[in-house]
Amino acid sequence: MRLTIFGSGYVGLVQGACMAEMGNHVVCYDIDEDKIARLNAGEIPIYEPGLEAYVERNVEAGRLEFTTDVKKAVSHGLFQFIAVGTPPDEDGSADLKHVLAVAKAIGENMDEYRIVVDKSTVPVGTADKVKAEIDRVLAERGKSVEFDVVSNPEFLKEGAAISDFMKPDRIIVGTDNPRTTELLRSLYEPFNRSHDRLISMDIRSAELTKYAANAMLATKISFMNELANMAEKFGADIEHVRIGIGSDPRIGYHFIYPGAGYGGSCFPKDVQALAKSASESGYDAALLNAVEEVNHRQKRRLFEKLSDHYDGNLKGKTIALWGLSFKPNTDDMRAAPSRVLMESLWDAGATVRAYDPEAMEEAARIYPDQEGLTFCEKSYEALAGADALVIVTEWQEFRSPDFQTIKEMVADAVVVDGRNLFDPEMVEAFGLEYYAIGRGRGTNAPRPNFGRRKTDKA
Numbered sequence: 001m002r003l004t005i006f007g008s009g010y011v012g013l014v015q016g017a018c019m020a021e022m023g024n025h026v027v028c029y030d031i032d033e034d035k036i037a038r039l040n041a042g043e044i045p046i047y048e049p050g051l052e053a054y055v056e057r058n059v060e061a062g063r064l065e066f067t068t069d070v071k072k073a074v075s076h077g078l079f080q081f082i083a084v085g086t087p088p089d090e091d092g093s094a095d096l097k098h099v100l101a102v103a104k105a106i107g108e109n110m111d112e113y114r115i116v117v118d119k120s121t122v123p124v125g126t127a128d129k130v131k132a133e134i135d136r137v138l139a140e141r142g143k144s145v146e147f148d149v150v151s152n153p154e155f156l157k158e159g160a161a162i163s164d165f166m167k168p169d170r171i172i173v174g175t176d177n178p179r180t181t182e183l184l185r186s187l188y189e190p191f192n193r194s195h196d197r198l199i200s201m202d203i204r205s206a207e208l209t210k211y212a213a214n215a216m217l218a219t220k221i222s223f224m225n226e227l228a229n230m231a232e233k234f235g236a237d238i239e240h241v242r243i244g245i246g247s248d249p250r251i252g253y254h255f256i257y258p259g260a261g262y263g264g265s266c267f268p269k270d271v272q273a274l275a276k277s278a279s280e281s282g283y284d285a286a287l288l289n290a291v292e293e294v295n296h297r298q299k300r301r302l303f304e305k306l307s308d309h310y311d312g313n314l315k316g317k318t319i320a321l322w323g324l325s326f327k328p329n330t331d332d333m334r335a336a337p338s339r340v341l342m343e344s345l346w347d348a349g350a351t352v353r354a355y356d357p358e359a360m361e362e363a364a365r366i367y368p369d370q371e372g373l374t375f376c377e378k379s380y381e382a383l384a385g386a387d388a389l390v391i392v393t394e395w396q397e398f399r400s401p402d403f404q405t406i407k408e409m410v411a412d413a414v415v416v417d418g419r420n421l422f423d424p425e426m427v428e429a430f431g432l433e434y435y436a437i438g439r440g441r442g443t444n445a446p447r448p449n450f451g452r453r454k455t456d457k458a
């Protein structure tokens, strides 16, 4: 089949490569000329495991093309996928300007039947706006061309995007026309072989399903972070609590890890956008607002732990940071907790020595010539001259560090672990002062007289 994808970012590029891998002929269009030039030169502008090989193979086979020629893009595909960004507007609502710009471009260049498929995460009612925009432009051109608008939200996770796309848990298709459902069913057939994963529904429900999924996942994270903060006050260990509650199949072990708050391009903006849509419709989304508020506070926790350790005086301190991306296996730093931490440290007069396996280029782009920020080629290089170490992202290579070297290199022998990677007693056995998330002891919360662990002194 022939398809066009507008937007060659984390979603559009992965989708393009995976669709081409199945034998389709894909044209990826982006307004970012530099990005398209890099792609045409064989360079992958983002880090996503496995993506490079997919792109290379399919470009070579002539099934995957990149262009900035909008006419070519619209005339190529029966399916016109919209995979452009939907960043938050100033008031938290989703900014639809990119989505509507694509609708306009399709309307301006469309001469035969097209299925316009919205893959971007968009508020309920967006398909109607896309349709209205195309209708408006067609009317302006004095043309009457048939088209359908479909909602087909994307559920891939950065870091595992290829396997998520190739083996999706579900394929949501929202249409008001059974014929388009069948056409999308044929397009997705190769991804759907072991059992039927395609769930068809009306357009509005499909649009809401995407927000509902992200809001539920964000809620789980904020719930655990809230519990973790309580555990610190109570002298309990959230890691025991996590295992204790996860054993209930109604709760499960997935996605109940406490940490430094959720980031990335999806949860923060989607929770806010859904709450905003709710309030515009006259509904106060109290739970969603609380989820976001708890997350906001959680992103400050690592800084607070450091600040408490140094009695509020971080001026002149050098802090080593392991991990900049919002999660492992991506270079994405959108809304990353590391940003809140670094910016707070700079405000407090501290300097940062940072290491990340993939995100340093992105960090340098976000913070060009930033005073108080040094990038280090290796994780242990970041410890040179550091007073404390903070682990912000749980990359595999941080899971089993050499604590003896950390003890020798980090001047104040302080480790703040934003991902609860280690056994506190084991870390402390090396003479390190260890702060984690929600782990009763080893935190700077007041310690009650109950629930002490056996190594607790005094």
Ligand SMILES: NC(=O)c1ccc[n+]([C@@H]2O[C@H](COP(=O)([O-])OP(=O)(O)OC[C@H]3O[C@@H](n4cnc5c(N)ncnc54)[C@H](O)[C@@H]3O)[C@@H](O)[C@H]2O)c1
Pocket: 006, 007, 008, 009, 010, 011, 012, 029, 030, 031, 032, 035, 083, 084, 085, 086, 098, 101, 102, 119, 120, 121, 122, 154, 155, 156, 157, 158, 265, 266
């Ligand atoms: N990143 C994820 O993990 C993920 C997962 C599921 C859904 N989504 C959703 O998918 C959408 C895209 O997200 P992303 O992370 O791929 O964004 P991204 O920022 O990585 O990529 C968006 C791309 O769209 C391009 N673009 C902007 N305006 C354009 C236009 N008029 N025509 C063509 N291209 C244009 C930009 O140049 C950019 O390359 C968002 O709505 C997001 O919420 C993202």
